[in-house]
Amino acid sequence: MSDYFLGLMSGTSADGIDAVLVQFDSNRCHLVGSSSQPFSASLQRQIHALADGQSCTLEQLAELDLTLGHAFAEAALALVSQHQIAPEQIAAIGCHGQTVRHRPTTDATQGFSIQIGDANIIAERTGITTVADFRRRDIAAGGHGAPLAPGFHAWAFGSATESRAVINIGGMSNITWLPTDGTATGYDLGPGNVLMDAWCIKHLQQAYDSDGQWAAGGDLEPALLEKLIAHPFIQATPPKSTGRETFNLHWLQSLLQNETPQNVQRTLCEFTAQVIAQSCAPLAGNAAYICGGGAQNRFLMQRLAALLPQWRIESTETIGVHPQWVEAMAFAWLARQRVTHQPGNLCSVTGASHPVVLGAIFPAR
Structure with a gap:
């Protein structure tokens, strides 16, 4: 397995995508390269409106999911091109996605957390195995799914x-x-x-x-x-x-x-x-x-x-x-945890009942 991983992060501010290329060895990591791709003001407003609880149609949600999937793919492709690394040299991309709703589990209700940015598009356009949907397995195990x-x-x-x-x-x-x-x-x-x-x-x-x-x-x-x-x-x-x-x-x-x-x-x-x-x-x-x-x-x-x-x-x-790059590096690390079948959550942090392997894998074509 390659020791190169790519991390993609867009946080609560929804101001853009941080992308990092990371090389791991057994007990440390090295930041090979990084870049930041800002969102347009219009896209940021759409994300904020949805995350702040304004209603939207299913069609609008699906279109935003597609738009962000392409944005994440473009951020990954730009970084790979910048460092002239072939896609097959990268073991996986870890993509946090864009959180649009986070409702933690309480004593009365089962929680959920929704991140969008279609990982199928990222894997297809980059030709790199992509890991996404990191939070929901922790929630299924009784945790908050955050912070990771x-x-x-x-x-x-x-x-x-x-x-x-x-x-x-x-x-x-x-x-x-x-x-x-x-x-x-x-x-x-x-x-x-x-x-x-x-x-x-x-x-x-x-x-x-x-x-x-x-x-x-x-x-x-x-x-x-x-x-x-x-x-x-x-x-x-x-x-x-x-x-x-x-x-x-x-x-x-x-x-x-x-x-x-x-x-x-x-x-x-x-x-x-x-x-x-x-x-x-x-x-x-x-x-x-x-x-x-x-x-x-x-x-x-x-x-x-x-x-x-x-x-x-x-x-x-x-x-x-x-x-600026710590959180994106965290998702490169989480992708590495996933493809090596190692837990990514800390029960002492999320409250999950046991450690779990996080993320869904979208294979390279």
Whole structure:
């Protein structure tokens, strides 16, 4: 089997596709190449509308599934062409797909998680075996199906000499706790960039707040921050996972009074920072490594450092992987787990009753 795998990731923000080409050996991986393919504003709006709970016809859903399948295939083909690697040299593509609905299992209801982006199209167009639909087997085993990256975090970033928190700040944020004894736990924390980005689109017609500059110029609204932190999900005990169905612009606007838009942005940034700090404070460690788009938000990183003065707050680049590519690399790793018949979930994270092999295989032609 080839030791090359390709990972494709589009997260909750739905701003585009991160693609990575990864080479594995027995106990480490090497990032060979990476690229990012942005979505058009129109495609992003379609994804957001569906993920935020707006209704659509089955035909519209099917068309979006096809469109994203082609987009994922094109991202993979561009990266393969860039590095002049023949498709037969790549063991598999791991494609997360685009989440459009995530409803975790509760005591009362069976959960589900839906990712679209037709993997048949990816396998057919690339000629590379494709692994997709990673979440539902974990859900069938009683888990949340998310977050799944902690398994990769434990494999890639675990240390026998330093207890570490790995914190992904994407649309949503999640934490993986890696003590030196080799165990691993983790869970979704709540909003990462999703509310800040949505607020920027609404008021600045910009996709995100570059370096957190808009937020940094605003004033904190304590009453609004208290309402945000009071959300039941924030106070719930793990295992737990969430998505845009819970934290979206409609929910935010239901809490607002007469705050100025810039003050709201400042408060949203503080909300993300305080929820992360709240999760780290009781842990017996002092090193937190940040990945995802939030690592590029300078003001957010400053707030984390201020809220966690005993912790060293750094990007995952410090331990070998640029923060933008960690999640896509996780799905390359999950594809490798699948084709080698190894479990991809951590029961301590998702709450599944037992470890399971994740993903459905779509063979190369």
